[in-house]
Amino acid sequence: MSLLIAILLVLSGARAADGSSSLLFAQVLFRHGARAPSAAFTNATYAQHFPRGLGELTDRGFENSHRLGRLLAKRYVSTGFLDAKMVSKQMYWRSVNLARCLSSAATVGAAMFRDYGRHLHVPVNTQETGEHLLNYDFSRCHREVEIIREQCPHYGTPDDFDSWPHYEEFVYNCLNISSPLLKNRNFRQIEAHLNEYKNGLKLPDEWADNVDELIDIHTAVTHWITGTGRYHDPRKMRIKFGNMMNTLIENMEKAWKSHAEKRAFRKFNAYSTQDWMLLGILDSFGVLDETLGMRRTPDYNSMIILELWDDGVVRMLYKRDERDETLIDVSRRIRECGGDVCRIERLSECCRLYRERTPGASCVPLRPRDFLNANRRRRFVGPE
DSSP states (O other): OOHHHHHHHHHOSSBOTTSSOBEEEEEEEEEOOOBOOSSOOSSGGGGGGOTTOTTOBOHHHHHHHHHHHHHHIIIIITTSSSOTTOOGGGEEEEEOSOHHHHHHHHHHHHHHTTTTOTTOOOOEEOOSSSOOSSOOBGGGOHHHHHHHHHHOTTOOOGGGOSSHHHHHHHHHHHTTOOOGGGTTSOGGGHHHHHHHHHTTOOOOTTTTTOHHHHHHHHHHHHHHHHTOGGGOOHHHHHHHHHHHHHHHHHHHHHHHHHHHTTOOOOOEEEEEEOHHHHHHHHHHHTOHHHHTOSSOOOOTTOEEEEEEETTSEEEEEEEOSSSOOOEEEOGGGSTTTOSSSEEHHHHTTTTGGGOOSSTTGGGOOSOGGGGTTOOOOOOBSSOO
């Protein structure tokens, strides 16, 4: 994509380049900024590089979340779409209940409205218990247990694993993925090494020249866990992303109906989340190959944008990583849209196989009797 096109995509947030249409409603989902490893450091001396502790944002994570907010300011505040005074009723901010995601949301929001004043902070909502939009209770999703056991019959429960990397290692072994890179190392170390590497620390010598292969292996495991990409499984995807998909599409429909009826409506929704959620939304909409490909997962501060314009056109854009501000337009690739543009009427018909209209419905097991005595602690998906 040329630099000129990239600039136009960033700045054309409130009105089409030819002035023919105006923006009605926008939703963004972004991954948190750079963070520390979730479960353990690979070297005790590395702790000094992550002063906020395991799983928390690094200085780089805060800085690039601020950059993301400035990008959104150019698109939605400088253009006049959102009031620069930060009017809360125009917006809805939601974060999964993880400190790194909450901090990212607060930082992005403050950066969006920095030009009006230094102390404007958007109200960020979260769900401490009963989250079913940006996550779900992994330990009580019995249907997922049944699906996992189809390929991994020795799988017990999430409580069998002391950390998310431990569960990833179980999946790696179950899939019989073999790589010389892991001959003398445990798979569960990959998550820590990759997060350390992305924060500027060195990989072990035997991995230094093979980082792409390492990422590819880790991505394969993530694909299987989420039912995306190389292990595409709509059953898993409905469990993990179905409610979010349904919410995103219904939000667009409600905005369009309110516009048609000349009623006031919220103009902007922002969701601060994790890489696996962005991965699933991209694949559910059918644009994974055009945005990420099949060999990596969403990077820090990557972002999905969904926009609805007053001529009924829907735009879907993707920002790939923490520093590249190019927005990739994949609107015409959305499932069932087709043609030169994607219109709201077609979006309403999109992705039915990947939507969950009743939260938790996809977790109901086929054999309920197998879970009659299940009484497990609440546990959500992904690294702590």
